[in-house]
Amino acid sequence: MDTWPRTSAVGQLTMTLPVAVIALAIPFGFVVDDLPQAVRFAPFVVSVGLFGLPHGAxxxxxxxRLGDASLKRSLTVVSVVxxxxxxxxxxxxxxxxxxxxxxxxxxxxxxxxxGDAFALRAFGEAAHIRTRSDRWASLVVRGGLPMLVPLLGQPExxxxxxxxxxxxxxxxATAALAPLFRLDTRLALGVGFGVFTLSSLLWTARHVWGGDISAAGIAWDAVEIGVLWVFFWLVPPVFAVGLYFAIWHSVRHIGRLAxxxxxxxxxxxxxxxxxxxxxxxxxxAPLTVASLALFAGLYVWVPTDGSLNALLAIYLVGIAVLTLPHVAVVTWMDRQQYGDSGITDRQ
Known part of the structure; x- marks a missing residue:
């Protein structure tokens, strides 16, 4: 897999810029709830046309571009998926x-x-993520930061x-998920995920201790993880996840597309x-417009009161429907770019 240094143009855009934006947004965690709802929802609104929705289109x-398919076959296969x-x-x-x-x-x-596991390897000089177990450990931690930490720090x-x-x-059906928000559940999840976060860094650090790679990659990895832990713990979920989706995940995937x-x-x-x-x-552009048509169809199909909360819920359901096939395509991309094993080494 080809790599670009963090100091390159694509490295700065995909690695440095997202970290800077997220770090600067941390203080908003203390004031976001006092701002108008439209401001709190702004990152999701921006994601519709800027980077969020288009990144999967x-x-x-x-x-x-990654296989030997013709344009017609490429369009047909992905459309069917x-x-x-x-x-x-x-x-x-x-x-x-x-x-x-x-x-x-x-x-x-x-x-x-x-997405982050790939970006770390391609643009973040993360030589400590070199085996299959390293990649899975990084994947679990990086995906859990935006999905689990808000539940721990901002449960309501x-x-x-x-x-x-x-x-x-x-x-x-909302009653089915009530146990997820109990204090004992969140405490168990928090302790478990915190231990796993530290363990994953220690596990991948074995390559640095072995003396064959620089510690710079794992140092940056630890900094990003720390920034994201604080960000998702303090900043209300709607604003935090919306900003992460638009500025972090989507930007890094666009770098991958480039x-x-x-x-x-x-x-x-x-x-x-x-x-x-x-x-x-x-x-x-074409699939972004098609996605907007999906959202319009959901709005017509599912009754709502037209509030911003309801519109956000419709948007997230539409994103969910699009995410499943998108994950299938990106998983195929991983196999093409990493090799059949999904990672350079099989250990």
Whole structure:
């Protein structure tokens, strides 16, 4: 797998910029709840057109750019994957929204973890993530930070979002997730995840202690993990997860898309960022518009009161339906870029 140094243009955009934005946003945790609802929801609103929603709208070109498929076959295969997986998942939402919501949390945990695991290797000089076990440890920690830590630090805000989504389909089903918010449950999850976070860093540090790689990569890894722990603990979930989605996860995936597009890659080497972004938005435009049509269909299908909370819930259900096939495509990308083992080494 090709790598770019953190000091390169793509490294600065995908690694340094997200950390800086998230770190600067931490103080908002003390004032966000006092701001108008529109401000708290702003990151999700921005994600519709900026980086969030479009970042997954280039999936239809991945078999063309990473495999040997023609454009027609690439479009056809990915369209079928989206239609089947997205359609089946939508049925689950209608039949059992609590199960669908838990699946969404687990799926996002995996996907955001796999996105960071790749970015660390490709752009973050993370030579300490070199085996399959290293990658899985990093994936679990990185995905758990945005999905689990808000539950630990901001349980009431987390509950409002979860219950709001489930209530779109079956208000009574919200009771099924009540045990998740109990103090003993959250305490067990917090201790377990905290121990795992430290253990994962110690586990991957064995490569540094072996003397064959620099400690810089793991130091940056630890800094990012620390910043995200504090950010998701202090900042209310709607603002925190929305900002992370738009500025961290999506930006890092867009960097990944750029390095597999030959023309964008040449533009990266020449420092021509406008060309890179123009090609990304050009490629993402058709499926971004199609996604908006999905959201409109959900709005018509599921009764709501038209409030911002209800609109956010509709948006998140739509994102969930799109995420399942997107995860399938990105997992295939991992296999193409890492190799059949999913990682360079098999240990």
């Amino acid at each position: 280039v999936d239809h070109l991945m078999p063309l 989206y239609a089947i997986l997205g359609g089946l998942y939508l049925v689950v939402w209608a039949v059992s929204p609590a199960v669908a919501l838990l699946a969404f949390i687990g799926m996002t945990w995996f996907h955001w973890g796999q 805000g987390y509950r409002r979002v979860v219950n709001g989504i489930i209530a779109l389909f079956d208000p009574a 390095i597999v597009d030959p023309a964008a890659r040449d533009a990266l080497d020449a420092g021509e960022w406008p060309t890179v972004l123009w090609r990304f938005y050009r490629d993402a």
